[in-house]
Amino acid sequence: MSLTIESQQHENNVVVIAVHGEITFENSDQLRDRLDQHCEQNQVRIVIDLAGLKYMSSAGMGVLVHGLKNTRAKGGDLRLINLNDKMRRVFLITQFTHHFVVLKNLEEAVASFASPAESSR
Numbered sequence: 490m491s492l493t494i495e496s497q498q499h500e501n502n503v504v505v506i507a508v509h510g511e512i513t514f515e516n517s518d519q520l521r522d523r524l525d526q527h528c529e530q531n532q533v534r535i536v537i538d539l540a541g542l543k544y545m546s547s548a549g550m551g552v553l554v555h556g557l558k559n560t561r562a563k564g565g566d567l568r569l570i571n572l573n574d575k576m577r578r579v580f581l582i583t584q585f586t587h588h589f590v591v592l593k594n595l596e597e598a599v600a601s602f603a604s605p606a607e608s609s610r
């Protein structure tokens with residue numbers, strides 16, 4: 490299965506990146522490159538929608554950490570939505586839930602950037 494990545498601009502200067510398919514070692518650079526492009530354009534309020542994600546390897550997890558560090562270094566944040574049950578368990582086991590803001594849906598994630606206290610984590 491391949492990887493498809495779509496970016497969309499939303500209110501509060503939030504960019505939503507929807508991921509569909511599988512993130513593997515072979516294609517994880519596609520997501521890294523997309524995250525880097527947004528950071529270079531100072532679009533550092535990012536929500537990654539994982540509703541269409543079927544599988545993510547450790548390489549994909551590394552890309553998420555890379556994106557989190559880059560956005561926060563520029564005063565933004567990277568938030569995740571629509572984790573399936575399997576990914577939620579992986580995030581709990583690896584303690585990623587201690588580092589990432591994981592929200593239920595797009596509306597909640599976009600609105601969370603409206604609060605200055607939330608945005609400056």
